[in-house]
Amino acid sequence: MNLTTEQELIELLKNKKEKYYRIAFTYVKNRDDALDIVHNAVVKALQKIHTLKNREYLETWFYRILINESVTFIRKNKNILFFDELSNFNPTVEQIDEEQHITLYSAIDKLSPKLKTVIIFRFFEELKLEEIAEITATNLSTVKARLYKALKLLKIELEDVDYDR
Amino acid sequence: MIDKSKYNNIEIPDELDHVVNDAIFEGMRTQRKKKPFFVLKRLGTVMAVFVLFSITLLNVSPVFAQVAYNIPILGDLCRIVTIREYHFEDEIKYIDVKIPEITSTGKSDLENRLNLEIQKKINECIKTHEEVAKDYFEAYVKTGGNPDEFNPIGITVDYEIKSCNENYASFVIYCYETAFTAYNEEIYYNVDLERGRIIxxxxxxxxxxxxxxxxxxxxxxxxxxxxxxxxxxxxxxxxxxxxxxxxxxxxxxxxxxxxxxxxxxxxxxxxxxxxxxxx
Structure with a gap:
């Protein structure tokens, strides 16, 4: 079957919509907002599909739109100070104790969108760091730096995770 | 170890399917590439070529428009034509406008009134969206965005003929932008061509x-x-x-x-x- 890029995009959107919803949801933690974000990302993707030069990057390209929509949404709607933006963050003993029990999933809520993106795609979507660099339009060392920073903030021991893969 | 179960168990709302399909439709409809006239869909190719040719001429030649009105098929088919189409772009926006006008109904009072109103509504709409785009751009730059990397906001005015015959014309004018769907506007017109008034x-x-x-x-x-x-x-x-x-x-x-x-x-x-x- 010889699909046009646009048809390929539509197929992709229909087949993987649940995955895109999960990603959006992880950013905003609200069902209706996540639906709005998916909606806007899909509309934008179809409007801009003619600007995509290399079909190979179709999904990467869509991830980028989805993340942009999510991050823009958070900036516009929330007035939150993130964990890693507090320069003198100094957790108290109780907080540390509590953090040992929380899962990575709930912990990442405290991360800024940039750090959150790296965690979502590396650990939940299991993408390679190179792919994350592609999606976020940064280079590999930036992605690595963000990943280490995020993990440090989350105080998570990930010795058994090969995150350099 | 990483616990992914919570992530994988995020509940998928039932509406997701509907939302995605709706968005695909909206995205396709608002693509910047040229779309064919809606009227043509129902016609055979030969007829389509003729109508396309005629509509073009209706737009440029008053003489032809007069004559065409007397050809029953075209007269019956539809009296809504695009009178103006333009494109404009700068660093913060690109605007695509297609303005419809109702013609040759034999009710010039109605036509004038309606066409003026359509023009006014479209102008208002573009103005609102231009202001939104400008605010958005300013906010973007103020928050440290690089003006050169700003993704221009698209503003589109288009229309769709829902149905049209010798008795009535029903059409909708869309005015929308790519950034905030909340500002999108749809203006419906249903015109009684016999009595010369809005239905x-x-x-x-x-x-x-x-x-x-x-x-x-x-x-x-x-x-x-x-x-x-x-x-x-x-x-x-x-x-x-x-x-x-x-x-x-x-x-x-x-x-x-x-x-x-x-x-x-x-x-x-x-x-x-x-x-x-x-x-």
Whole structure:
């Protein structure tokens, strides 16, 4: 079957919509907002599909739109100070104790969108760091730096995770 | 070890399917590439070529327009034509506008009034969107965005002919932008070409139009599944939403279709709703 890029995009959107919803949801933690974000990302993707030069990057390209929509949404709607933006963050003993029990999933809520993106795609979507660099339009060392920073903030021991893969 | 279960168990809402399909449709409709005239869809190729040719000429030649009016087929087919189409872009926006006009109805008063109103509405709409784009751009730069990397906001004005014959013309003008769907606007026009005036729901259904329309819609909703009904507002009273100003159009089969915009009867994510009123 010889699909046009646009048809390929539509197929992709229909087949993987649940995955895109999960990603959006992880950013905003609200069902209706996540639906709005998916909606806007899909509309934008179809409007801009003619600007995509290399079909190979179709999904990467869509991830980028989805993340942009999510991050823009958070900036516009929330007035939150993130964990890693507090320069003198100094957790108290109780907080540390509590953090040992929380899962990575709930912990990442405290991360800024940039750090959150790296965690979502590396650990939940299991993408390679190179792919994350592609999606976020940064280079590999930036992605690595963000990943280490995020993990440090989350105080998570990930010795058994090969995150350099 | 990483616990992914919470992530994988994020509940997928039932509306997701609908939301994605709706967005695909909206995205396709608002693509910047040239779209064919809506009128052409129903015609054979030969006819299509003729109509395309004629519409072009109608736009440029008053003489041809006069003559064409006397050709019954074209006269019957439709009297809504694009009078102006333009594109404009700068660093913060690109604007695509297609302005329709109703012509050769033999009711010049109505035509003048209507066409002026259409023009005014479109101008207002573009102005609002231009201001939104400007605010957005300024906010973007103020928060440290690089002006060169700003993704221009698209503003589109287009129209769609819903149905058109010698008795009436029904069409909708869309005015939308790519950044905030909340500002999108759809303006419906239903014109009685015989009497030379705007058709209202009251003209169509009589004095009891509110009850007739609301009953009809409630019957349709009653057939929906519980899941479908869940997106509707809890305190929804259809009858309160049916007024002289309720948006509607007339479809190909000559039926009234009530068009509720996003948020009118249900959660925003569920999109807009349309109900065919069966007489």
């Amino acid at each position: 209202t729901l009251k003209d169509w259904f009589g004095n009891d139009y509110k009850e007739i329309v609301a009953d009809n819609i409630e019957k349709t909703i009653a057939e929906w599944s519980e899941e479908q009904k869940e997106v509707l507002w809890d305190d929804l009273e259809i009858i309160d939403l049916i007024t002289e100003n309720t948006d509607f159009y007339i479809n190909d089969e000559g039926q009234i279709v009530i068009a509720f915009p996003k948020y009118e009867i249900a959660y925003g994510a569920a999109g807009a709703f349309e109900f065919v009123i069966k007489k």
